[in-house]
Amino acid sequence: MYIAPIVYAAFESLYTVKRSGLGLTAPTKVFDPLANYARALDDGAFLDSLGRVALFGVVQVPLMLGAALLLALLIDSRSARGKGFFRLSSFLPYAIPGVSAALVWSFMYSSQSSPINRLLDPVGISIPFFDGDLVLWSVANIVTWSWTGYNMIIIYAALQSIPAEVLEAAKVDGASAVRIAWSIKVPAVRGALVLTSVFSIIGSAQLYNEPAVLQPVSDGAVSSAFTPIMSAQNAVAAGNYPYGAAQSVLLAVLVGVVSFAFFKLTSRGEQE
Template identity: 40%
Template sequence: MGQAGRLDDVTPVVASSDTRQYRARAGKRSKKQIGLAFIAPFGLLFALVYIVPIIYAAYLSLFRQQLVGGNRFIGLANYRELFRDPQFWDSVGRVFWFTLVQVPIMLILAMALALALDSRRLHGTRFMRVSIFLPYAVPAVVSTLMWGFMLGVKYGLFGSVNNALGTDLNPFTPSTTLISIGVMVTWAFTGFNMLIFYAVLKAVPRELYEAAALDGANEFQVVRRIKLPALRRSLIIAIIFSIIGTFQIFNEPLILPSMVASSGITTHYTPNLYAYKLAFTGSQQGYAAALALVMAAITIAVAYAVQIRGLRNVFDS
């Protein structure tokens, strides 16, 4: 009788424990379902905008449009032909060297502007912030048209200078066109990167600056020991975004040939321009799709290498 009573006392405790575990599992399932419901619209949109086009491009890259026989399956022949295409590698090399020169100049300029604005030694910092960022808000097509008119030798600034001084300056010769495009891209995106760096600097605790001042550190030492280390992680992100952006350069070489003569811009001046011409002028959608996928893989590989190297340097320091 005593043993039965002890069992009766234990049973409600066991049942209560099982009930709590069941409710905890049910609560977790409910939270998971709510989370999935919230991310479902983004997941659907991401699949439709990114995943499906990539799959379709991969499908197109396995076919070739022919005058006789129509669209024919050729397997990986487009990729084999692409890797032997000198025009493709010429465009990749041009964009690579453009990125190697333009990205450091743009980011150094953006960091210098962010440091200047954060120094609190300038007047009208709000106006300057907006003014520097404003070019990023200008559409790329409008920006290209503006710079084309301004730098053109027929009716632009350089044309007026040549007429006044009797010179023959031309920023759109085959040897200088890429430099002019670099000026356009730098003007457009410096403000965006500056805003990223400036936001990071504003998040640095002011107590660090006060401690450095008490230790007798000058402005240069504060920049070197506090501000630049704080910018390392954001600099990696800016480099990755800049590499992706410059590898995709398209608007400038597409629009400039119609505005300036003898610019040296060919149909394969950049990989994106080459893919566009192949798809919409040459009716080679399969070959253009293969080119786009290979360029995406190259861009991802370069960006990933920069990210891994940059993060390793950050953690090592």
């Protein structure tokens, strides 16, 4: 179910679609293994989408995982009250389908109906959520809201594996709660942080639902090639599946390289 579509997409990317000048005959496929890849690497819209997603990942992923780690540490604190409620309320946004969440947030962002801007009206502030420079972070806000709780649960589960004796010994030695969190708990969940980081890197590369839902109400701020997957989908919709396949293969290779490099860097830190 996974390998067959990947192999088929890689195979299709080696062909190019040729159409007659008048467009009166059916398009034909010609074997040209490098043409689609050369076109993709020279496609400004596709390259912009890669850069946009890279910027998204560099900024959004650390902020989201930092918030997830902080929530997990707070819930794991001995002085915390209502742990079950806060675990559930933090995880609840993840239980909402991404498309549904994006639809709700599109209402929150709309220039006509935004309750956020209505609340800010008395102080003369209006946030242009769909401004060209801000729309990426409007999307990032939706993703952060949806996935922070999911990552928090993974980190919180890792915190539960820390032996109670270790925490008690640190407390007896006079370590403060902040010191215990920084010196014992955070290093203990390193594996969980690496895991959630890789998941988040892959998720950032696959960004599609949120911008696709926001596109109709974004006044053109979200283009049909806003992300690499949207760009590939746009090529498929235009009847050029080989070109869309080539974009997908390039994206998969880049994600694989970044994930491998991240694993190498983190494993090197563990060895040291």
